Amino acid sequence: MKILVAVKQVAALEEDFEIRADGKDVDEDFMLYDLNEWDDYSLEEAMKIKEASDTEVEVVVVSVGPDRVDESLRKCLAKGADRAIRVWDDSAEGSDAVVIGRILAETIKKEAPDMVFAGVQSSDQAYASTGISVASYLNWPHAAVVADLQYKPGDNKAVVRRELEGGLLQEVEINCPAVLTIQLGINKPRYASLRGIKQAATKPIEEVSLGDLGLSADDVGAAKSMSRVRRMYVPEKGRATMIEGTLAEQAAKIIQIINEFKGA
């Protein structure tokens, strides 16, 4: 039995940053990279299934990205993933979430897992569409924003609870294999043990090219994407004001603002 977990290395911004010369992204020098928070949870969910199973379960993590992504994949290996695959070609630069979904779908076809997990969204782009795109390309059933999962390896159905607006939960039975996008809080992600980190440092990360997946440069990148970044900019500030004065004045001003807001 195999669970494939799609993960992403996300960028967090420093407080002060500069936009790249082409105006389409932030200068990389000002980005801090880490594994996407949602992916911590989807990997943990896969590990829980693996550890609770009587049968052998293989957990494979896959990411689309350049060399620096290896660091995040090693983090997944350190937490117990059995294998890690990184797919990249420079021509994939600028791919939108749907194209990334296609690349992942081709990887999944080769790996033939029984289940695919992805995070609900990435913390840097927040499209919340990669996992769904994967399901669409595979023509698999999918459930988004999964807050609880009941599934045993070998089952042809899983029961998931989906998080909806207003605090509602929707219990859904879904045919397997399926793509599930996992929500924060579904579990408590582990820290990698020191032993796990050391072992992960020596594990190979499988590098897969577009050609290995039957894709070419013409299938990926900004030109093939249905959405492209035109520019990235910091909007003009204007609505925020600092409340100055003595502490008592600041408190009085806040009370006044609240009362005005409430129409009091």
Next chain:
Amino acid sequence: MQDSADALVKLAIKAGDPYVAAAVHELATGASKRRLEAQMMGTRRTALSLARWEHTPASVLAALSGIGDDAVDLRLDKNPNTAAGVLSNLYVDASNKKNLDLTKLIAQHRNSEAGILKAIALHAEDAESLLALSKNPSANAEVLTCLSARLAEDELSVAVNKNIAQNISAPADLLERIYRQSDLHTQAAIIGHVNCPDALIAEAMDSEDLLVMRTLARDKRVTVDTLGRYARSDDAGVRCGVAANAATPVSLISDLINDRSELVRREIASRDDLLPVHIVKLLVDTDVWVRQRLARNEIAPLPVLKAFAADAQADVRRAVARNAQCPLELLESLATDSNAWVRAAVAYQHHSPPELLVALAEDEDVDVLSGVANNPNTPQRILEKLVASGEADVRRGVILNKAATRHTLLPLLEDPYYLHRILMVANPSMHELDKWNLREDPDYQVRFSVYRWAVKNIAPINARYIVGNEVIRRRRV
């Protein structure tokens, strides 16, 4: 000493790690220093990261200031470790470039020299820098006086003086001068200032302004007559001040104990000069926080603690368990309380005996177990079990337990949470070699902590751990 320092620097150079280089930088000289700086500043990304990091030592920040990168300088101006000399150079640079953002950051930096702050007070033209300066507690009396005087005729003076009125460094004479020309808000702030002269306090006692009265009601210098007048105020905030004032006489406490505002009664319940008659009254107060504060009050007698130990509100029972005077009999009964927060309070209570903590170690609640782990009375055999807990909070409790022995703590050198390993580097129970063996930890912050520890303890460290040492096996006990 010198040999050990040199060896440490050589090892850092060999490690090729910018964070390790940063940790030992202050020990290095000449070519070694340049090599370390090349490691730290090899990429702009690393330089930016070190310039921003709150743990970067001052010597590294000084080296980074020589790069001449505006983005690095911005981070240096914000970094709390940047030394005064570096900030002075950055101020000159910012002035030449007319970079107002950097000037403002230097104006508010705690390490800025008085001379630089005075220059800003006298010459800066932008309101942001002047306002930032007026809030900086490192601006001394002379700087603040210069600033206030310079802006005397400026429309910015009102805002600047408001900030000075709340600045801990403002001298009494300046506060008095500002008081004479300020609105009631600023006057109230000055009345509450630790340096407010007695003459102003005496003068302000005639004020009928609520803000002034609320502030003065908490001041020990206020006369008993004034406190009596304040105790009859219609404003609960004023009466709260009286209730909290250590100078308030018992006669007024007797009045305020029946106050219609629970906020006033809560302040009363925390006092350490309550008479038995007051306590009897507060014992049956309908407000849970009044009872909670009395239950926490160390003057509460045993019958009161007993009554509160059976209170319907868990917060009150927890307060009893947290009371330093709580007797063993009550701790024993509260240890079996249905509410985990109450049991946790017993677990954290330093008067809880070992046998009680052994029983609480069987609890399943993480807060209770964290308390047991943290308690210096917990037997080592229990701590040894808690070290294996799956809950990081519990394991951290053992690390922070001053009574935990090295033998107990040893497994935590491999704790999966990096912060715990950093705490282990700082733990006095661990041997030098235990700490030194973490120098190749996967986490850069742990490695940095180990080398910083080594730098600070370079004299006691035996050089044999360092010189030519590739691999040291951790000694198992």
